[in-house]
Amino acid sequence: MSASDSSYVLVTGGTGFIGSHTVLELVTQGYNVVVADNMYNGCEEPLRRIEKLANLKDRIPLCKVDLTDKSSLREVFRQYSFSSVVHLAAVKAVGESVRKPLVYYRNNVTGTLNLLDVMVEFGVKNIVFSSSATVYKADPEGKPFREDSELGCTSPYGRTKLFMESIIQDVVNAEQGWNAIMLRFFNPAGAHESGTMGENPMQIPNNLMPYMSQVAIGKLEKLHVFGTDFNTRDGTGLRDYIHIMDLAEAHVAALKRLSANHGYEVFNIGSGSGQTVLEMIDAMSAACGKKIPYSEDPRRSGDIDTILCDPTKAAEVLGFKVSRSLEQMCADLWRWQTANPSGYGQ
Numbered sequence: 039m040s041a042s043d044s045s046y047v048l049v050t051g052g053t054g055f056i057g058s059h060t061v062l063e064l065v066t067q068g069y070n071v072v073v074a075d076n077m078y079n080g081c082e083e084p085l086r087r088i089e090k091l092a093n094l095k096d097r098i099p100l101c102k103v104d105l106t107d108k109s110s111l112r113e114v115f116r117q118y119s120f121s122s123v124v125h126l127a128a129v130k131a132v133g134e135s136v137r138k139p140l141v142y143y144r145n146n147v148t149g150t151l152n153l154l155d156v157m158v159e160f161g162v163k164n165i166v167f168s169s170s171a172t173v174y175k176a177d178p179e180g181k182p183f184r185e186d187s188e189l190g191c192t193s194p195y196g197r198t199k200l201f202m203e204s205i206i207q208d209v210v211n212a213e214q215g216w217n218a219i220m221l222r223f224f225n226p227a228g229a230h231e232s233g234t235m236g237e238n239p240m241q242i243p244n245n246l247m248p249y250m251s252q253v254a255i256g257k258l259e260k261l262h263v264f265g266t267d268f269n270t271r272d273g274t275g276l277r278d279y280i281h282i283m284d285l286a287e288a289h290v291a292a293l294k295r296l297s298a299n300h301g302y303e304v305f306n307i308g309s310g311s312g313q314t315v316l317e318m319i320d321a322m323s324a325a326c327g328k329k330i331p332y333s334e335d336p337r338r339s340g341d342i343d344t345i346l347c348d349p350t351k352a353a354e355v356l357g358f359k360v361s362r363s364l365e366q367m368c369a370d371l372w373r374w375q376t377a378n379p380s381g382y383g384q
């Protein structure tokens with residue numbers, strides 16, 4: 039899809055952490071965007087910040103829609119002409135998915151089925167889907183995951199992502215002229231460099247980086263390091279962290295690729311280099327200028343030693359490589375956190 043198209047790009051989940059940064063990158067690159075979001079956190083503020091940052095003269099259209107309600111979703115497609123969809127709406131906490139699997143299957147799978155149904159109905163044939171590295175089977179030697187690495191999910195959340203990939207692939211095979219790109223994200227983190235946009239957890243964060251930044255501003259007492267006996271260079275979990283704005287740029291690269299009509303494709307989106315939890319503590323301590331307090335705790339169930347991305351295919355085919363450093367990630371996160379101690383303030 040080119041930015042010059044007069045039609046719109048629909049971004050589902052466009053007020054969320056990944057969604058809002060992706061919307062910013064899209065409008066900055068000249069795309070006309072409509073956001074569909076269930077607004078579970080009731081917060082339109084990210085869109086106002088985007089409009090300011092991108093000097094938009096008009097507001098970004100926001101449709102308060104739950105994808106599990108097909109009729110209201112159909113109304114959005116009646117109202118706007120879409121060239122493509124960037125599908126980010128989902129619930130995404132691994133631990134919660136184990137406790138509430140039906141919530142995850144209903145939100146993530148039924149919601150995607152409804153979206154695909156309405157896309158077929160209105161002849162919208164292009165989709166970029168936010169998948170996750172969690173679809174891969176843990177590799178005992180911690181080898182970087184390639185797109186053809188063995189799949190194997192250990193949580194209902196991961197299974198919803200894998201089901202949605204397969205469903206989309208089946209639709210591409212059944213329909214004429216569909217193009218779909220699966221982006222398997224590794225660990226998104228950081229914030230926009232302006233300090234006016236960032237992650238806005240509604241409760242105590244599950245993920246390392248938002249939790250650590252709340253410790254750094256004194257909102258939380260200390261970080262609990264989940265496990266120090268992993269098979270990694272310092273015993274703590276190793277992950278592939280990618281700056282949220284790099285991830286946003288990857289979505290635009292994928293959107294452009296859709297117009298080359300390659301049908302169904304999968305790309306890993308990560309940096310290719312990994313950091314352990316202790317290394318992330320050092321990096322965040324350097325960014326905020328104080329030692330982040332932590333305790334060494336037992337492992338979190340389901341955590342694996344290493345999740346590392348092989349970014350070769352995205353570089354060769356999408357022309358995408360990360361461009362922001364770990365230091366930038368931590369500095370941008372700290373700027374957001376200090377300027378917005380209560381997130382978007384709702």
Ligand code: WQD
Pocket residue numbers: 130132169170171172223224225226244245246247249261262263264265274275276277315338341345
């Ligand atoms: C990172 C590392 C933890 C919190 C998850 C989802 C994945 C994707 C990204 C959606 C691990 C350790 C964490 C804490 C800690 N989300 N940690 N103390 O688990 O790699 O991936 O988020 O697509 O699907 O599974 O990310 O940030 O939770 O953990 O020690 O308070 O930090 O053990 O080694 P994870 P994370």
